[in-house]
Amino acid sequence: MKRILLIGNPNVGKSVFFTELTGIHAMSSNYAGTTVDYMEGHFAVGGAEYTLIDVPGTYSLEATSEAEAVAAKFLNAGAAAVICVLDASNLERNLCLALELRKFSIPTIYILNLTDVAERKGIIISAALLAKELDAPVVSTVAVKKQGMDEVLTKLNEILHAPKDGCGKCANCANCSYGGNENCDIYARAKEINNRVSKKTGANPGFLEKLGDCMMKPFPGIFIALFVVIFSIAVVVFFGELMREGVLMPIVENFIVPFFRLIFTAALPEGMFLNILIGEYGVFVISFEWILAAIFPYVLMFYIVFGFLEDTGFLPRISVLFDNIMRKLGLQGGSLIYMMMGFGCAVPAIIGTRAATSRKERIVVAAAVCFAIPCMSQTGALISLISLYSWWMFPAIILFAFILFVTVTLIAGKFIRGNVAPLLIEVPNLLLPNPKSYGRKIFTRMKHFLHEAEVPMLLAILLAAILAESGALNVIAVYAQPIVSNWLGLPEQAVIALILGIIRREMSVAPLLALELTHLQAFVGAAVSLMYLPCISVFAILTREFKLKIALAISFGTIASAILIGGVINQICK
Numbered sequence: 001m002k003r004i005l006l007i008g009n010p011n012v013g014k015s016v017f018f019t020e021l022t023g024i025h026a027m028s029s030n031y032a033g034t035t036v037d038y039m040e041g042h043f044a045v046g047g048a049e050y051t052l053i054d055v056p057g058t059y060s061l062e063a064t065s066e067a068e069a070v071a072a073k074f075l076n077a078g079a080a081a082v083i084c085v086l087d088a089s090n091l092e093r094n095l096c097l098a099l100e101l102r103k104f105s106i107p108t109i110y111i112l113n114l115t116d117v118a119e120r121k122g123i124i125i126s127a128a129l130l131a132k133e134l135d136a137p138v139v140s141t142v143a144v145k146k147q148g149m150d151e152v153l154t155k156l157n158e159i160l161h162a163p164k165d166g167c168g169k170c171a172n173c174a175n176c177s178y179g180g181n182e183n184c185d186i187y188a189r190a191k192e193i194n195n196r197v198s199k200k201t202g203a204n205p206g207f208l209e210k211l212g213d214c215m216m217k218p219f220p221g222i223f224i225a226l227f228v229v230i231f232s233i234a235v236v237v238f239f240g241e242l243m244r245e246g247v248l249m250p251i252v253e254n255f256i257v258p259f260f261r262l263i264f265t266a267a268l269p270e271g272m273f274l275n276i277l278i279g280e281y282g283v284f285v286i287s288f289e290w291i292l293a294a295i296f297p298y299v300l301m302f303y304i305v306f307g308f309l310e311d312t313g314f315l316p317r318i319s320v321l322f323d324n325i326m327r328k329l330g331l332q333g334g335s336l337i338y339m340m341m342g343f344g345c346a347v348p349a350i351i352g353t354r355a356a357t358s359r360k361e362r363i364v365v366a367a368a369v370c371f372a373i374p375c376m377s378q379t380g381a382l383i384s385l386i387s388l389y390s391w392w393m394f395p396a397i398i399l400f401a402f403i404l405f406v407t408v409t410l411i412a413g414k415f416i417r418g419n420v421a422p423l424l425i426e427v428p429n430l431l432l433p434n435p436k437s438y439g440r441k442i443f444t445r446m447k448h449f450l451h452e453a454e455v456p457m458l459l460a461i462l463l464a465a466i467l468a469e470s471g472a473l474n475v476i477a478v479y480a481q482p483i484v485s486n487w488l489g490l491p492e493q494a495v496i497a498l499i500l501g502i503i504r505r506e507m508s509v510a511p512l513l514a515l516e517l518t519h520l521q522a523f524v525g526a527a528v529s530l531m532y533l534p535c536i537s538v539f540a541i542l543t544r545e546f547k548l549k550i551a552l553a554i555s556f557g558t559i560a561s562a563i564l565i566g567g568v569i570n571q572i573c574k
Helices: 014-022 066-077 088-103 115-120 127-134 149-161 186-197 207-214 218-267 272-278 283-312 314-321 323-328 335-342 346-355 359-372 376-386 393-415 435-470 472-487 492-500 510-514 519-531 536-573
Strands: 003-008 027-030 037-045 048-054 081-087 108-113 123-125 138-140 198-200
Touching: 003 014, 003 066, 003 088, 014 037, 014 048, 014 081, 014 435, 037 149, 081 088, 081 149, 088 108, 088 115, 088 123, 088 186, 108 127, 108 149, 115 123, 127 138, 127 186, 138 149, 186 198, 207 218, 218 272, 218 283, 218 314, 218 376, 272 283, 272 435, 283 314, 283 376, 283 435, 283 510, 314 323, 314 335, 335 346, 335 359, 346 359, 346 536, 359 393, 359 519, 359 536, 376 393, 376 510, 376 519, 393 519, 435 472, 435 492, 435 536, 472 492, 472 536, 492 510, 492 519, 510 519, 519 536
Parallel strands: 003 048, 003 081, 081 108, 108 138
Antiparallel strands: 027 037, 037 048, 123 198
């Protein structure tokens, strides 16, 4: 077989090896019948081309979770070789998986990664002794610095072309003490091997180790976390705005839109069809102004910042730090990771809750994401809207979202039956991201965003153009006037935002950019959009994960809250 499996615990640096071996042009797929994704790419070893599969990170092959089940299925399907990445700074825990791999008759090479982190912690490991214990090649590496990569390929080539012995390296031997024997205590064996091959020195913890520990203590951890979050928001807003106003909007207004107007005006007669293409809501006008200029730069900056925080190991630390506070809201600190994923998109955030400890926690997190956490494209549209009016609107809408988040979690936690288990989460080493792996992650996420969001947004814009040019928008606006104009205080044309928001969340904001609003109208519009109905894709995933009843309850709850609270804000402030 021309397939090689890349296996290891989460946070051991597998993605770095995958990037170095295959490059950034890789394909992300879901394993058949699951939502667990894996990466697949191609690379050459010894003159032959192989497919490298980055198996989902797993601690065990006993299939107690979906990711573990997928890893076991890949191994049972067979492969030419296995590359098992071990974390040198947490070797004993990693050895449990390494020993389980002995049950499979597949040539294996073990990579002892993060040796520099281990040395900073005062841990020295003998790769030669470990190779003897595992009876397989072991290569010490520092993947982010490309140390040991050539030796990995050399050893991999050797095991691919080595003659197979009868038992597949002790895979099913009756006397095997490496995992082939069912009576073997893997945990005891892992501890025994770790004690033999590693020793501790008197090295003092480095700066990153000290900083990582400080992040999980109330002081100065809370101040560090607040600084990181505020600084991250400032980076997204500042550079997103700079990209929008300084680069993309001038290009759209001065070159792209005039170009298409010139072409279509010369080729088509005046009328409804021409207006649908280049009119007030024209597809070749609004699609560039809304999608490219108003939304894209903020989405890009969010993924750049969020990916950095993700790769450094900051997110698990903030989960531990705020666990007690989240407990008071009826959740645990680990729920913060899913909610921060919700700022990217609500769909993966809701799917990610499958790792949560209970159904109650999953539903509460899903409700909080739908009510109070805008996806990144919606956030970009909100920033574009409120930046047109006043600086105070941005912190005001953040405060509003925070109050809404606390209220929703408290109410949902009180009425939904069930319990939330204590926080149990691995805290990885605090590291600087590998540039190439980090870049691949940003590239892949932006590609997925454009692939998944572009078509629905274009359909929403086309629908807006047809409604506007056919006169249907004016008819709908008349019937919606008591709610839109009298209660919410928005212009009649704002009804288009409520219609398009059903297709994509950011489309509940984008139409407001073209209207001349007062400061109060802009804030009310932003507040209504924040709470408004989850888009079609979010409703679909809610239905799939929690059944139709829960999906309808969350959807109708968001609509009712948006209209009620938006109207209350308008009436009080007016």
